[in-house]
Amino acid sequence: MLRYLTAGESHGKALVAILEGMPAGLKLDVRKINYELKRRQSGFGRGARMQIEKDTVQIVSGMRKGVSLGSPIALLIENKDCSIESKPSVLSPRPGHADLSGILKYGFKDARDVLERASARETASRVAVGAVCKLFLDEFDIDISSKVLMIGGECSPQSMMKKIMGAKENKDTVGGIFEVLAEGVPAGLGSYVQADRRLDARLAKSIISIPGIKAIGFGLGFGYAYRFGSQSHDAIYYAKDKGYFRKTNNAGGIEGGVSNGEDIIIHASMKPICTLMKPLDSVSINSKKKSKASTERSDICVVEAAGVVGENACAFVLADAILEKFGSDNLIDIKKSFQQYVKRIK
Numbered sequence: 097m098l099r100y101l102t103a104g105e106s107h108g109k110a111l112v113a114i115l116e117g118m119p120a121g122l123k124l125d126v127r128k129i130n131y132e133l134k135r136r137q138s139g140f141g142r143g144a145r146m147q148i149e150k151d152t153v154q155i156v157s158g159m160r161k162g163v164s165l166g167s168p169i170a171l172l173i174e175n176k177d178c179s180i181e182s183k184p185s186v187l188s189p190r191p192g193h194a195d196l197s198g199i200l201k202y203g204f205k206d207a208r209d210v211l212e213r214a215s216a217r218e219t220a221s222r223v224a225v226g227a228v229c230k231l232f233l234d235e236f237d238i239d240i241s242s243k244v245l246m247i248g249g250e251c252s253p254q255s256m257m258k259k260i261m262g263a264k265e266n267k268d269t270v271g272g273i274f275e276v277l278a279e280g281v282p283a284g285l286g287s288y289v290q291a292d293r294r295l296d297a298r299l300a301k302s303i304i305s306i307p308g309i310k311a312i313g314f315g316l317g318f319g320y321a322y323r324f325g326s327q328s329h330d331a332i333y334y335a336k337d338k339g340y341f342r343k344t345n346n347a348g349g350i351e352g353g354v355s356n357g358e359d360i361i362i363h364a365s366m367k368p369i370c371t372l373m374k375p376l377d378s379v380s381i382n383s384k385k386k387s388k389a390s391t392e393r394s395d396i397c398v399v400e401a402a403g404v405v406g407e408n409a410c411a412f413v414l415a416d417a418i419l420e421k422f423g424s425d426n427l428i429d430i431k432k433s434f435q436q437y438v439k440r441i442k
């Protein structure tokens with residue numbers, strides 16, 4: 097079983113993650129991990145924090161001479177802005193953020209104590225974990241990418257950018273939809289029933305836990321609800337050179353909780369960032385009187401960055417599913433078992 101845990105506050109010393117269950121023998125290319133971290137920091141509509149940080153990973157355990165040992169891999173990303181002790185209090189919770197729920201849950205007097213951990217800055221550590229998983233998936237020619245499909249109702253690149261610029265001018269923020277695409281995934285990953293075994297359930301859990309994601313769909317997703325069965329399901333064909341295949345992929349590569357050999361296609365809807373420079377109504381934590389929600393430096397739109405996080409969240413689940421099916425200790429053994437299986441199902 098592959099698992100990970102992250103720790104770190106947005107303006108604390110560092111973000112850390114421990115990834116356990118990666119097999120021995122994987123070349124851990126730090127440049128490729130840093131490339132993923134850089135991609136997460138980019139995208140149109142990001143805020144000033146991204147000018148300050150230059151996220152790079154330190155691999156502090158689980159590796160010798162650039163190759164994984166099979167022991168836990170500890171990853172560390174230092175924060176350049178580590179001003180947590182001097183940051184101002186946040187006394188009027190922001191609607192949409194974890195501020196109020198966190199204050200009530202933990203008995204805090206300052207939403208700063210909530211947002212430092214609730215911040216999407218944590219996704220940098222998740223991307224570092226996912227980037228290691230991507231290195232593993234590379235060994236099996238599985239490739240994961242993402243793209244922005246829609247921003248605030250607009251779908252063309254120009255109109256999406258215009259929407260973000262408009263939001264900025266109006267001191268507002270804007271959400272959207274991104275797609276994650278996984279190519280080269282063999283049929284047979286996952287299982288039919290249990291929530292912790294179905295591949296779609298595991299992917300959904302991994303992606304819905306990215307801050308700001310409010311809905312997720314596979315393939316046609318919500319679109320299935322408008323169709324007849326005859327218009328929905330992907331007819332099955334066979335060719336000697338490529339084995340079973342489909343001419344459509346409405347299922348998004350998963351049928352009955354199991355990958356079917358087609359590309360895995362995931363769509364996720366992200367809400368607009370909750371820190372609004374023209375703030376909504378809120379209540380002062382101290383006086384309980386009406387006030388405007390607190391404001392601080394933030395982003396206008398992070399849908400593109402969330403897509404990168406989504407890719408890496410997907411990479412973790414697919415790496416876990418490969419390890420579960422083909423063995424878990426030694427990369428060469430796992431690859432042999434994988435190749436034998438791919439030959440059998442053709």
Ligand code: EPS
Pocket residue numbers: 106143144145146177211214215216217218219220369370393394395
């Ligand atoms: C983020 C860092 C944060 C925010 C953003 C994501 O930096 P700061 O709060 O110092 O400006 O830009 O956090 C949020 C959107 C949030 O809701 O907390 C990052 O590294 O991605």
